[in-house]
Amino acid sequence: MSQFAIATRYASSLLQLAEESNQLEKVHDDVNLILDACKTPELLRALKSPIINSAKKSDIVNALFKDKVTPLSLNFAQLLVTKGREDALSEILSAFLDLYREKKQISTAKVTSAVALTEENLKTIKEQLAASGFTHKNIELETAIDESLIGGFVIEVGDKLFDSSIATQLQKIKKALVS
Amino acid sequence: MVGIKPDEITAILKQQLAGTTSNSELEEVGSVLQVGDGIARIYGLTSVRAGELVEFETGVQAIALNLEEDNVGVVLLGSGAGITEGSKVRRTNKIASIDVGEGYVGRVVDPLGNPIDGKGDITGKKYEMPLDRKAPGVIFREPVAEPLQTGIKAIDSMIPIGRGQRELIIGDRQTGKTAIAIDTILNQKEFYDAGEPVYCIYVASGQKASTVRQVVKTLEERGAMDYTVVVSSTASDPAPMQFYAPFAGAAIGEFFRDTGRPALIIFDDLSKQAVAYREVSLLLRRPPGREAYPGDVFFLHSRLLERAAKVINDDKIAQGMNDLPESLKKAGIVKGGGSLTALPIIETQAGDVSAYVPTNVISITDGQIFLESNLFNAGVRPAINVGISVSRVGGSAQIKSMKKVSGTLKLDQAQFRELEAFAKFGSDLDAATMNVINKGRKNVEILKQAQYSPVSVEKQVAIIYLGTKGLLKDVPETKVREFEDLFLTTLEQRNPEVLSAFKAGKLTPEATKACETLAAELSGQFN
Numbered sequence: 001m002s003q004f005a006i007a008t009r010y011a012s013s014l015l016q017l018a019e020e021s022n023q024l025e026k027v028h029d030d031v032n033l034i035l036d037a038c039k040t041p042e043l044l045r046a047l048k049s050p051i052i053n054s055a056k057k058s059d060i061v062n063a064l065f066k067d068k069v070t071p072l073s074l075n076f077a078q079l080l081v082t083k084g085r086e087d088a089l090s091e092i093l094s095a096f097l098d099l100y101r102e103k104k105q106i107s108t109a110k111v112t113s114a115v116a117l118t119e120e121n122l123k124t125i126k127e128q129l130a131a132s133g134f135t136h137k138n139i140e141l142e143t144a145i146d147e148s149l150i151g152g153f154v155i156e157v158g159d160k161l162f163d164s165s166i167a168t169q170l171q172k173i174k175k176a177l178v179s
Numbered sequence: 180m181v182g183i184k185p186d187e188i189t190a191i192l193k194q195q196l197a198g199t200t201s202n203s204e205l206e207e208v209g210s211v212l213q214v215g216d217g218i219a220r221i222y223g224l225t226s227v228r229a230g231e232l233v234e235f236e237t238g239v240q241a242i243a244l245n246l247e248e249d250n251v252g253v254v255l256l257g258s259g260a261g262i263t264e265g266s267k268v269r270r271t272n273k274i275a276s277i278d279v280g281e282g283y284v285g286r287v288v289d290p291l292g293n294p295i296d297g298k299g300d301i302t303g304k305k306y307e308m309p310l311d312r313k314a315p316g317v318i319f320r321e322p323v324a325e326p327l328q329t330g331i332k333a334i335d336s337m338i339p340i341g342r343g344q345r346e347l348i349i350g351d352r353q354t355g356k357t358a359i360a361i362d363t364i365l366n367q368k369e370f371y372d373a374g375e376p377v378y379c380i381y382v383a384s385g386q387k388a389s390t391v392r393q394v395v396k397t398l399e400e401r402g403a404m405d406y407t408v409v410v411s412s413t414a415s416d417p418a419p420m421q422f423y424a425p426f427a428g429a430a431i432g433e434f435f436r437d438t439g440r441p442a443l444i445i446f447d448d449l450s451k452q453a454v455a456y457r458e459v460s461l462l463l464r465r466p467p468g469r470e471a472y473p474g475d476v477f478f479l480h481s482r483l484l485e486r487a488a489k490v491i492n493d494d495k496i497a498q499g500m501n502d503l504p505e506s507l508k509k510a511g512i513v514k515g516g517g518s519l520t521a522l523p524i525i526e527t528q529a530g531d532v533s534a535y536v537p538t539n540v541i542s543i544t545d546g547q548i549f550l551e552s553n554l555f556n557a558g559v560r561p562a563i564n565v566g567i568s569v570s571r572v573g574g575s576a577q578i579k580s581m582k583k584v585s586g587t588l589k590l591d592q593a594q595f596r597e598l599e600a601f602a603k604f605g606s607d608l609d610a611a612t613m614n615v616i617n618k619g620r621k622n623v624e625i626l627k628q629a630q631y632s633p634v635s636v637e638k639q640v641a642i643i644y645l646g647t648k649g650l651l652k653d654v655p656e657t658k659v660r661e662f663e664d665l666f667l668t669t670l671e672q673r674n675p676e677v678l679s680a681f682k683a684g685k686l687t688p689e690a691t692k693a694c695e696t697l698a699a700e701l702s703g704q705f706n
Contacts, residue, residue: 004249134205159223161208161267173196 006088011095014076015103023070028100030073034065035093047086057081107135110142113153114165117143125155134160207270211235212250214262217417218462221251221268230311232271237261240291241268242275242419245463252463254419256291276504277427279434280305284378287395287409290420290427295411296395306506308430310423313502314485321491323545326576327377327443327520330366330633331359333563333626336585336643337592338548341576342377342441342518343489347540349525349532350550354562356524358630359548360445361394363522364403366633367443371406378435378442379407382428385421385451388413401631414451421455422479429486432519436490437500437507439514444487448524449480453536470535477539480523484543487521546570560627565592579684581636584644588622591647595619614649621651624659637681638667644691645698653702662705670697 018027038044046052046060061077069077080086101108109129111117117125126139135157150166209223219241227233227243233253234240239262245252253268277292282303287296290310294301323341340346348356360381367377381398383391391411398404408431412424425446435442446452453476460473468474490497497515498508507513523544525537530551532541541547546569555562574582598616602608608616625646628634634642642663645651654662670677674697677690 002249156208159207159209159225161206161269162204163206177195 003088003091006085007091007095008099010080010085010088010092011099014092014096015099017076018072021072023072024100026070027073028097030065030069031093031096031100033068034073034077035090035097037064038090038093044090047089054081054084054086057086101136104138105136106138106140107157108140108142109135110144110156111153112144112146112149112156112165114145114147114149114151116145117153125153129155129157209233209251209268211262211264211266211268213264214255214259214266216462217255217259217419218459219253219255219259219262219268221253222249224251224268224270227251227270228274230274232273232275234269234271235262236266236268240271242423244459245465254459254463255417256419256423257417274309275311275423276307276309277430278305279308279431283408283431284406285404285408287391287411288427289416290410290412290424292427304510306434306504306510308434308504308506310426310430311482312430312433312486312504314482315488315490316501319488319491319497319500321489323489323572323576325441325489325518326573326578326636327363327441328366328369328636329359329363330635331362331561332628332634332639332643333561333565334359334548335577335636335639336581336626337565337589338546338563338568338570339573339577339581340520340522340546340570341489341573342520343487344546344570344572344576345484345487345521345523345544346570346573347523347525347544347547348550349527349537349541349547350562351527351530351552354550354552354555355560355630356526356550357390357394357447359550359561360447360522360524361397362631362633363443364398364407364445365401365631366635367406368401368403369635376406376440378432378440379403380410380428380432380442380444381407382410382425382444382446384412384424384446384448385414385455386411386447388415397631418455418458422452422459425449425452425483429483429519429521432521433486434507436488436517436519437497437503437514438512439490439494439497439517441518441520443520443522446483446521446523448526449540450526450536453479472535476536477543480536480540481543484521484523484540487519489518490515492516545572558627559623560630563626565589565626566596578636578682580640580681580686581643583686584640584647588643588647591615592619592622595622614652617652618646618649620656621649621654621659622646624656625651625663627660635682637678638671640681640686641670641678641694642667644686644694648695650695650698651702654705658705662701665704666698666701669701670694673697 018024047057058078058081061081065074065077080089111125122141126141129135129139130137148167152165154165155162207224207226209221212220212222224233229243229246231243232240233243239255239257241253241255243251243253280303282301286294286298286301289295323343325342327340327342329335329340334340348359350356364379364381367379370377381394391413395409398407410424410428412420428444432442432444453472456476456479457472461467461471465473493515498513503513523540525540527537528534548568549564550562551564554564595615598612599619602616625642651659674693677693680687680690
């Protein structure tokens, strides 16, 4: 089975369980916390290592997260370890976040611009996006700065891309003149 | 020097640029997960359609073939250089297609329609034709009834091909498969000169670039490029280009077919195309089947060859044809009565016709022309084995005079081959048997033909008439071809009305009588 299918299945069961026990927000925070911890390469390497046995891995998970997360989240992490799916941990947690956003009608949009945008600008972008119908009502904005765009901005929502940067427009002019 | 004002220049530049800087549009993008071996897996592109063209940042295009739950498998139509993990891929919202127009005639193009003969851009109005299109349905077709003259005596007499038919040319390497196809193209010059061209499309899939060059040179030298399009994807092109080449050729052929004109397409060759398709399929991790070909290799060829058709001779019905491209519909140039005849070529290994791809294509086509290397080496060229070659629908497409003359030829030759096997034992044979053998040998000589020398159908009728009536019994076997040349030129000079009667399909007693007298007169010179 593909990593993708595994991740979606585990993530959706965690989501359902969290919802049933009214701990969705808490679990969401836990997931963010664990995902953050997973960014440490040592932990990731330890979890993915085939040499370290599952009892040891279980101890590691316990020691790390016992006091910081809800029992539900901890049990979930333990389950992954006993089922031998700890190598897909970060994929599963990312899938959980995707499902959570879907549930809460949140879209994440990535805005790249040549210069830093003002709060005002970002607010307008948010409003325009929400009105466009391509996204959910609630929008989380991620911003990035890329000077090679020269001017304008690029917005990415999922696999949709709105490009109104100067660099792209120059490219288009070049294409039109050359061909 | 007459001065140009700077603001004039600015005005012109502005005019040129207007429109290019139009509003940015919402694009759908994905990012490359993995790339290599001419395929790429893309994350995102969730709403891409099967068979859609996508474009990479480097400008290279690709076709989406595998739509999976978490990724899209695409095949690159160019070099993968410069594409890295994380590169953006853009949807084009266009199903893989080729822009076809009258300007294609006389040109050499690649499967995407880009000219590769160095003669500049293709001019004229162009219409977007999808590479992969559904074949016309039953009500838009007509039975095959008009002949497609190949100019090859053995084929036109015994394995006749009709317009809209699909006739397989099959044989080992070096048996003259391409030669038959090229001769057929050359023979269409007669119709081009008469103002009723049969447009020819030669598709080279996985051929050597030198071979393609040779073919183009031959066609150019003999004035055949005036009505021919060559679609070339050579062995060094990416595998997807090789397996899409026949589809591009078919799309060009359909342009002529749907605008009410006859066209002929040659797929040289489908075994290499199948190999290219196998390569792509295996790289896309589709399960391999027999001989490691994917499960849909039969469908690959059947849907391609199904597009060869004779369209009903009724403009109204033809205009309602299924899956007509929008571009043709809008231009209102769709007409009935067109046809697309396909001559696919299959190369067998050591005469093994029971391999996977040969059996598939044999079962799809309306007949096959078998070429054999032992016949070729024995000097019977074209090396057609008439015993096992058939044409399932061509009989109704023969002109009347040819049909009457050649009616018994195939049977006669079968009988001759059986008796010839006996005669090898050297036993004494009775006169009747000797007669059959003699006639058979002369007929074999008559059916021999040099490359690049197609014979018009009326001349074929005249000479085959002599053969089947046994009028060559006084001409030695070795001199038959010499006799044929002399006979045909004399007939053309002395009795042109005989040839025109044959051409009109009439086998009048006066005409046959004239042939008999002339034959008797000339055969005296050859004793």
